[in-house]
Amino acid sequence: MLRPIALGIYLLFFAVGLVGALVIPTLSLFLANELNVRPLLVGIPFAGIALASIIYNQSIGYWSDRLADRRPLVSSLCVLGAASCLVFAFSRQYWLVAGVAVVLFSLSMVSFSQLLAYSLDYAERCIPLERIPLYNAVVRAQIAFAWVAGPPAGFLLAAHAGFKVTYCLAAGLFAVVALLVVRFLPRLQAPRPFEETAATKSPTTMAPLSWKPLLLCFCAFSLMWGANNAYLISLPLYLDRELAIGSEWVGWIMGTCALLEVPFMLLSGYLAMRIPVLVMVRFAGIAGLLLYTGVYFSSELWQLFSLQLCNAIFIGVLAGLGVSVIQQLMPGRSGSASALYTNTTHAGALFSSLMVGLVADYWNYQTVFLFNVFLVCLAIAAFAMVRQPAAHPERPA
Incomplete structure (x- = not known):
């Protein structure tokens, strides 16, 4: 059933x-x-x-x-x-x-x-x-x-x-x-009895939250999604204006990444049964560093296509496991957890849109990818300060 x-x-x-x-x-x-x-x-x-x-x-x-x-x-x-x-x-x-x-x-x-x-x-x-x-x-x-x-x-x-x-x-x-x-x-x-005592106590009385790891995770996810949004905004203009490559290639580049994302999402979910989800998300940050550093130094189309492997790992793990991190930090609050995680994408989109405009106006679109490296470094540092949440009690058979 x-x-x-x-x-x-x-x-x-x-x-x-x-x-x-x-x-x-x-x-x-x-x-x-x-x-x-x-x-x-x-x-x-x-x-x-x-x-x-x-x-x-x-x-x-x-x-x-x-x-x-x-x-x-x-x-x-x-x-x-x-x-x-x-x-x-x-x-x-x-x-x-x-x-x-x-x-x-x-x-x-x-x-x-x-x-x-x-x-x-x-x-x-x-x-x-x-x-x-x-x-x-x-x-x-x-x-x-x-x-x-x-x-x-x-x-x-x-x-x-x-x-x-x-x-x-x-x-x-x-x-x-x-x-x-x-x-x-x-x-x-309704939640099972062991879930009520471990997480919610009652429908209206929930276990207290630890706000420091939540704040750190919110900032870190916002920085990562902001870097991704800045990449999506800047890449077409970077190809067209600075590399003299037709912007129509962006669709093929993004399509390649989207196809590669799916197996990495599924693989990350499978590995998360054996590896803590925070460790997996930190690994995604390293893939993001390789991606944006590579794009900054790239000048050929084949280099951008090859870097989509790093992009797929970065987005696949981030999108596949990000909500699991928040869910573990907010047991019994599925609505708040999903809303908080979704809002990291909106917060990232807000500040990264402003960042792209300022950076590209003062320097160029290539420099945006250098700023992305800085954003991902900050995100990895924030995740490093978050401890893995304690596991829920085992389910009864």
């Missing part, structure tokens, strides 16, 4: 990831070409989405841990997402589109962190403790699969069928997820 539930969770994560992969990469092109706005106005909705997502994720995540059932919340958020995509499809008024993107679309993306929270709840109740990191890695791999196919499909649809068809398809996917969440996923049982 458990296996179909897990398969359903995997399918829903792929669907939610596919919606994001269809909408987010094409949104800047939609604003610039379809609404004909200047670059500054293109950036405003993205900054607003990042800020709003941080607020929504943390506040809703904290509140959701007191809900008896997350499914109606996930379904409602997906309905808001469908409505947002329909506005994108049929409106050509910039401020309406920007307002909906910041207020509603960012709220709908909380469905990802809440679906992740449901997944963590399911894992804590139904999966052996030593296999939870592997399960989390498989869940995150569905997002990687979605991002292999989603962006190319989104750009092809936008180019040949138009943005109206693209965003109507995204709205339809949101609606399907909203229906499947309440129709397919079961309501989870």
Whole structure:
């Protein structure tokens, strides 16, 4: 009975990831070409989405841990997402589109962190403790699969069928997820008695948190995701303006990395049954150092392709096991844990976007990768100060 539930969770994560992969990469092109706005106005909705997502994720995540059932919340958020995509499809008024993107679309993306929270709840109740990191890695791999196919499909649809068809398809996917969440996923049982005494004590009284390791992990993950975001922003312009290599090669480079990420996600989840997850994440930081140092000194296309092996290790381990680190530090608080981890990506996107603009303006895009090396060094140092959390009590047979 458990296996179909897990398969359903995997399918829903792929669907939610596919919606994001269809909408987010094409949104800047939609604003610039379809609404004909200047670059500054293109950036405003993205900054607003990042800020709003941080607020929504943390506040809703904290509140959701007191809900008896997350499914109606996930379904409602997906309905808001469908409505947002329909506005994108049929409106050509910039401020309406920007307002909906910041207020509603960012709220709908909380469905990802809440679906992740449901997944963590399911894992804590139904999966052996030593296999939870592997399960989390498989869940995150569905997002990687979605991002292999989603962006190319989104750009092809936008180019040949138009943005109206693209965003109507995204709205339809949101609606399907909203229906499947309440129709397919079961309501989870209350925590087992040993979990209640070890982690939660009662639905409203939880074990106290250790804030220092949480703060260190939040900063470290934000630095790593910020370095990744700066890389994604800078690489196309670096290839085009400084290496005189066509920016169309970026799609092939990123596609190569996405394909390599999946096996490393799964492998990291398997190894995490034998190696502490913090050790694995620190190893990912070393791969990040090799990646950004290599890109800084690269001048040929083949060198950039070969470095995607380091990129796949960096992102695969970070995405596959990052939530497991936070989950171990916040037992019994799946909603808060998933929201906190998701917010590290938004925090990283905020400060790295500003960093890219300042560094590239004063120096060049190549120097951004040198700053990335510094960011990853800080992240590794922060992780070095975090002790491995004590394991949960063994599950009774």
